[in-house]
Amino acid sequence: MNKTVNINLAGIFFHIDEDAYLKLQRYLEAIKRSFTDSQGRSEIIADIEARIAELFSERVQNEKQVIRIKEVDEVISIMGQPEDYLVDDEIFEDEPQPTYKAKSAPSKKLFRDTENSYIxxxxxxxxxxxxxDAIWIRLAWILLIFGAGTGILLYILLWILVPEAKTTTEKLMMKGEPVNISNIEKKIKDGFESVTDTVSGVAKNVSDSVSNAAKQVDVKKGANSIKSSSRTFFDTLGDIIMFFFKILAKFIGIILILIGAxxxxxxIIGLFSLGVVDIIHIPGLDLVDLANTGNTPIWLVSLLAFFAIGIPFFFLFYLGLKILINNLKSIGGIAKFSLLxxxxxxxxxxxxxxxxxANEHAFKEYHIEKTQIPIRAMDTLNIKMTHNEIYNTGFNRSRSNFKLAHDDNGGKAIYASNIEILVKSTTDSIATxxxxxxxxxxxxxxAIDxxxxxxxxxxxxxxxLFLDSYLTTxxxxxxxxxxxxxxxxxxxxxVVLFNNSTKxxxxxxxxxxxxxxxKSVNHHMRILDNNSECLDCTEEDFELNIDAEGVKINDDGIIINADDSHIKIDENGIKAETDEVKVNIDSNGINIKTEN
Known part of the structure; x- marks a missing residue:
C-alpha cells in the first residue's frame, strides 16, 4: 500500500501518490533550475504550476481520487521536458532554434482579449x-447595431458571459497555442521585451529633434489618450452593468434559498408528524387511511413524497447558496448522483x-335487495329521511362526505351519504x-362482497316510509x-308525498x-303511467313533463317533430321549419324564408 501526500498546487489541493509526488517534485525542480537566470522567472514558474494544476483537475473525477504516476506522466508529456528545448534567452533570437512539439493538438477557447481592445x-x-483580423469583427458589430438593431444586446451578453484572458495559460489557449513550458516562457518574456522596447522607444524619441519629437509625441499621445479614454469609459460602464447583474443574481439566490428552505x-415537519401519529392525534388522518384502499403504509407514502418533492427543492436551495457563495464547496458527484x-x-x-x-376502483359491482311494502293504488304514501346523531347530514348530503365513527354497538364504522332516490311507476298491485x-x-x-x-x-x-340518510360499512x-x-x-x-328532507x-x-x-317535494303527486301529476300545485310551481313520440313538453318549451317539419315554442318565440319554408316569430317581428 503506497502512502499518499496532500499538496497545494496553484491554490488547488490534490491527493497524490508518494511515488508520483517525488516524480512531480523532481520535474518542477528541473524546470526551476532551467529558469535560474531567466527574466520573469517567478511569473513563468507560477504559470507552469497553474497549468499543471489545471491538467490534474481535468483528470480527477472526484475530490478523493488520488493522482498516480500515470497522470503525472500524461501531464509531463503535454508540458514537455526541460531538456526538450533551450531555456535561456537565446531561444528568442532570430536564428532557428529547436522547439518542443506538444503531443496533444492545441484547441482554441473563447476569451476576451483586453490587451488589444477598445471596449x-x-x-x-x-x-x-x-x-x-479583429477589424472585420468590429465592422460586423457596426452593421448589427445600425442594421438589425440586435448588436448591442448580443455584445453585452458576450461581454458578460465570455471570461477575460488574464493568465498566461488563458492567453495561449485564446490563440490556440500549446500550453507548455516553452510557450509559457516565451509569452512572459515577450511581455518583458515589449516593456523594454517601449522604454527604449521613449528614450530614442527624447534624443530626436524638438519639432519632430513634439509632433510625434502629440500624435501618439492623442491616439493613446483617445484609446485610453474609450477603454476607461466602457470599462466603467461594464463595471456598472456587472454590478447590477450581480445584485440581481444575489437577489435571485436569496429567493431560491428561502423557497427551498x-x-x-x-x-420535515410533516414527515415527523406522521411518525408520532400514535401519540398525537392528527385530525383527518383517519380519513386518509379509509381512502387508502391499496393498504400502502402511510409512512411509506409520506417518505417517498418527502424525497420526490424535497430533493428538487434541496437542489434549488443549493443553487441559491452557489449563487451567493462563490467558493462554496461542491457536495460531490457521488452525492449528486445518489440523490438523483x-x-x-x-x-x-x-x-x-x-x-x-387506481386499480382498487377498476371494477364496480351491484347487489340488489327487493322488499314489498303494503302500499296499493289509491293509497297515499309519505316519504321522509331519518338521520343519525353520530352522522348528521342535516339532509344536505354530499356524495363525497364520509367519516369514521362509533356505531350504536360501540364498534367503528364508515358512515357515508351516497344515497339517491328514484321513483318508477308499476302496474303491480303492491309497491316494492x-x-x-x-x-x-x-x-x-x-367489489360484490x-x-x-x-x-x-x-x-x-x-x-x-322512513329512509336512512346514510349508509354504513x-x-x-x-x-x-x-x-x-x-x-x-x-x-x-x-299518491306520494315527499317530505322536504328528501329534496x-x-x-x-x-x-x-x-x-x-x-321539484316535487312537499306536493301530492299522483303516479301515472311512466309519469306523474301534481294534485296541489299552484300556477307558479306547476310542472308538466310530456315526452311522447313526436311531442316533447317540459320547462324548456314545446317541441313537435314530424316527418318533414319541426316546430319549437319557447320563451324566445316560435320557430317552424319545413323543407321549403322557415318561419321565425320573435320580438323582432316575423321572418319568413323560402328556398325559392
Whole structure:
C-alpha cells in the first residue's frame, strides 16, 4: 500500500501518490533550475504550476481520487521536458532554434482579449477564435447595431458571459497555442521585451529633434489618450452593468434559498408528524387511511413524497447558496448522483402506488335487495329521511362526505351519504322498494362482497316510509365509493308525498323512467303511467313533463317533430321549419324564408 501526500498546487489541493509526488517534485525542480537566470522567472514558474494544476483537475473525477504516476506522466508529456528545448534567452533570437512539439493538438477557447481592445475585448477575442483580423469583427458589430438593431444586446451578453484572458495559460489557449513550458516562457518574456522596447522607444524619441519629437509625441499621445479614454469609459460602464447583474443574481439566490428552505422545513415537519401519529392525534388522518384502499403504509407514502418533492427543492436551495457563495464547496458527484437515483426511485414508487390505488376502483359491482311494502293504488304514501346523531347530514348530503365513527354497538364504522332516490311507476298491485348497493374494488368478486357488506335500513310505519340518510360499512372495506340507490316501484294512481328532507336525495329532473324530481317535494303527486301529476300545485310551481313520440313538453318549451317539419315554442318565440319554408316569430317581428 503506497502512502499518499496532500499538496497545494496553484491554490488547488490534490491527493497524490508518494511515488508520483517525488516524480512531480523532481520535474518542477528541473524546470526551476532551467529558469535560474531567466527574466520573469517567478511569473513563468507560477504559470507552469497553474497549468499543471489545471491538467490534474481535468483528470480527477472526484475530490478523493488520488493522482498516480500515470497522470503525472500524461501531464509531463503535454508540458514537455526541460531538456526538450533551450531555456535561456537565446531561444528568442532570430536564428532557428529547436522547439518542443506538444503531443496533444492545441484547441482554441473563447476569451476576451483586453490587451488589444477598445471596449471590452470581445472583438479581439472573437478574432483570435475564428482566426481573422479583429477589424472585420468590429465592422460586423457596426452593421448589427445600425442594421438589425440586435448588436448591442448580443455584445453585452458576450461581454458578460465570455471570461477575460488574464493568465498566461488563458492567453495561449485564446490563440490556440500549446500550453507548455516553452510557450509559457516565451509569452512572459515577450511581455518583458515589449516593456523594454517601449522604454527604449521613449528614450530614442527624447534624443530626436524638438519639432519632430513634439509632433510625434502629440500624435501618439492623442491616439493613446483617445484609446485610453474609450477603454476607461466602457470599462466603467461594464463595471456598472456587472454590478447590477450581480445584485440581481444575489437577489435571485436569496429567493431560491428561502423557497427551498421553507419547503424542506415543511416536509420535515410533516414527515415527523406522521411518525408520532400514535401519540398525537392528527385530525383527518383517519380519513386518509379509509381512502387508502391499496393498504400502502402511510409512512411509506409520506417518505417517498418527502424525497420526490424535497430533493428538487434541496437542489434549488443549493443553487441559491452557489449563487451567493462563490467558493462554496461542491457536495460531490457521488452525492449528486445518489440523490438523483433516490429521486427517480421515489417517483417510480409513487407511480406504482398510484396505479395500485387506481386499480382498487377498476371494477364496480351491484347487489340488489327487493322488499314489498303494503302500499296499493289509491293509497297515499309519505316519504321522509331519518338521520343519525353520530352522522348528521342535516339532509344536505354530499356524495363525497364520509367519516369514521362509533356505531350504536360501540364498534367503528364508515358512515357515508351516497344515497339517491328514484321513483318508477308499476302496474303491480303492491309497491316494492329495491335497495341497490354498489362498491368499487380491484376485481368483481371483491367489489360484490363489499357491496353486500353495506348496511342500509328503512322502515314503514302508518303508510309513512322512513329512509336512512346514510349508509354504513365496516372499516375493513375502506371507502370504496359505496353507494345506495333506492328505487321505489309505485302502483299507478297511488299518491306520494315527499317530505322536504328528501329534496337533496332526489334527482333534479325526471329521466330514464324516474317520474319524481326534487321539484316535487312537499306536493301530492299522483303516479301515472311512466309519469306523474301534481294534485296541489299552484300556477307558479306547476310542472308538466310530456315526452311522447313526436311531442316533447317540459320547462324548456314545446317541441313537435314530424316527418318533414319541426316546430319549437319557447320563451324566445316560435320557430317552424319545413323543407321549403322557415318561419321565425320573435320580438323582432316575423321572418319568413323560402328556398325559392
Amino acid at each position: 471590452s475585448g470581445v472583438s479581439s477575442g472573437l478574432g483570435h477564435y475564428f482566426g481573422i 421553507a419547503t424542506l422545513i415543511a416536509l 437515483g433516490l429521486w427517480l426511485l421515489s417517483i417510480i414508487a409513487l407511480v406504482v402506488i398510484g396505479i395500485r390505488q 322498494i329495491a335497495i341497490e348497493k354498489s362498491a368499487d374494488a380491484s376485481s368483481y368478486d371483491i 363489499r357491496a353486500k357488506q353495506i348496511n342500509y335500513n328503512f322502515e314503514l310505519r302508518n303508510k309513512t 365496516d372499516p375493513i372495506n375502506k371507502y370504496s365509493d359505496q353507494e345506495v340507490d333506492i328505487i321505489l316501484y309505485i302502483p299507478e294512481n297511488t 337533496s336525495f332526489l334527482n333534479y329532473r325526471k329521466h330514464d323512467g324516474n317520474v319524481i324530481s326534487s
